[in-house]
Amino acid sequence: MIDYYLLEELVTFADTKTLAKTAEKLMVTQPTITRGMQKLEDELGVQLFHRQPNRIELTKTGQEAVRGARKLLADNQQFVTNLRNYDNSHQQINIATVAPGPIFVARQVQLADTPVKIESKFVHQQDIPSLLTNHKFSLIFTNQEIQTDDIESIFIGQERLSVNLDQFMYLANQQSVTFKELEGLSFVVLEDIGPWKDVIQEHIPNAKFLYQAQRDALAEITRYSNFPYFNTNITSLNPPENAQLEDNDRVTIPITDPAATMTFYAAYLKSDRKRLQPVIKQLAKKWPKI
Amino acid sequence: MIDYYLLEELVTFADTKTLAKTAEKLMVTQPTITRGMQKLEDELGVQLFHRQPNRIELTKTGQEAVRGARKLLADNQQFVTNLRNYDNSHQQINIATVAPGPIFVARQVQLADTPVKIESKFVHQQDIPSLLTNHKFSLIFTNQEIQTDDIESIFIGQERLSVNLDQFMYLANQQSVTFKELEGLSFVVLEDIGPWKDVIQEHIPNAKFLYQAQRDALAEITRYSNFPYFNTNITSLNPPENAQLEDNDRVTIPITDPAATMTFYAAYLKSDRKRLQPVIKQLAKKWPKI
């Protein structure tokens, strides 16, 4: 077994090209590195360096050793972080999501023994497998099903987009609207809404979107202007302090296009299925029907 | 970075279930293991064990740590052997094959600077990718093409099976034979002939095969009996000491079935292409045409 500190010295040498700079970077003295590389060669039983009195460089085998060493070091690092994530995952249930909606539902979940923690930043669809297998999160809401050897996903519920209009707006009397009918309007929209951003940008022709980074800034704008903005059947679960968004001068009208309805699944490791069962049950139950 | 000796203690504990047995297996004293596991928990920052005064067992996190540790240890081991193989591969060219034929051709190869070493045991087709990427061999003869991200294979030549018959045998006057015509005969065959074994067993109906492990035992039998045996266009490259197999009382007749012709490719790492080019060139050149 090769000790890590030797691999670290080797990799640093590959980056710095001299033993002196290696020593400096690792904050030790040159002789330490000299001995380290001698020991590494000795333990591996292969020649890693071409040596001249004033010059030392990697052999082909040495370069191959560097490649392997980099991987071993990265794997060791990964092992530690994975394990800490795993430990964390098993003292509480960490939930993430690709879009804001499911957060409101997840907040309603209460478990007897296990705390539930919800990540505020959204994750990207393509990162979900590694985030689960690395135990960074135990359960991730996604709008695309995932099935792999280790991961499965289960239907949780649907979120339908509505538009919130000034009551005197010409569309305000309709029971429902389509994206097409919203053509050309200017909307105030939260900056970070995950895949919804693509949905509205693709489906509402010639619309302008005034993106707001902060939720309270958006609330402020909608209160003192008549810009339309978006709601869903899920945002009704907003906590009371955000209830100011409910405004009598405005009406909420559902959008009927299929693209305005997003289906959410909960993705998790199959090995976690049993542990997560009560959470998933509550989520599906508390999810507002359309 | 976690030191390997701690991971080794952890893995051994998982196998033995008590610190005492762990110590015994690793040939150290119990306190060493106690301290080691304490240090490991401390460095990882997670609880690996449920501890009672007289009892210690892995937590769930501990079990996860064991899985990770096993992999890290195996990877470290693999790193060392890979590197030694790599070093070896770059001081000589190591050649292996799935069938005996190409060995005779490979023996003809002579390079100015690099020695060529030929593995006597045959490898299995499915092991070729790992044998190449682990640098166990640099070039492997196979009868199936291989193309992956790292590996390519190139046509080298064809080997055609002939049958060697007693000159007074009823088929001995023919210019060629088919497998079907050999039906029901008893053949003396070398035990280890790779994929050829399947070929003859599948294609010659009701035949009996008297397998011989040793080449000289087979030579002995064929000399003092009139059992038919097999040759190919490649075995003509046999070194003189085996030339005794050339026997005037016998005739060699080619088998015309497509299955009696085997196509060989040389598989190697794409990164080795340049280094192997002269060998491959010689091989293709010295390969006897059918």
Add this chain to the structure above:
DNA sequence: AACAATTACGGAATCCGTAAAAATT
């Protein structure tokens, strides 16, 4: 009483830094 784990202390092995040397640019 027997067994398993832990703690305390002293010794051994390993690793490191300082100083000096050797050789090149």
Add this chain to the structure above:
DNA sequence: AATTTTTACGGATTCCGTAATTGTT
């Protein structure tokens, strides 16, 4: 002259073994 690697030696750190302690079965 300046830079780089290597060797020699003494000190510091870490790791280990022996002995003793604690608590359970």
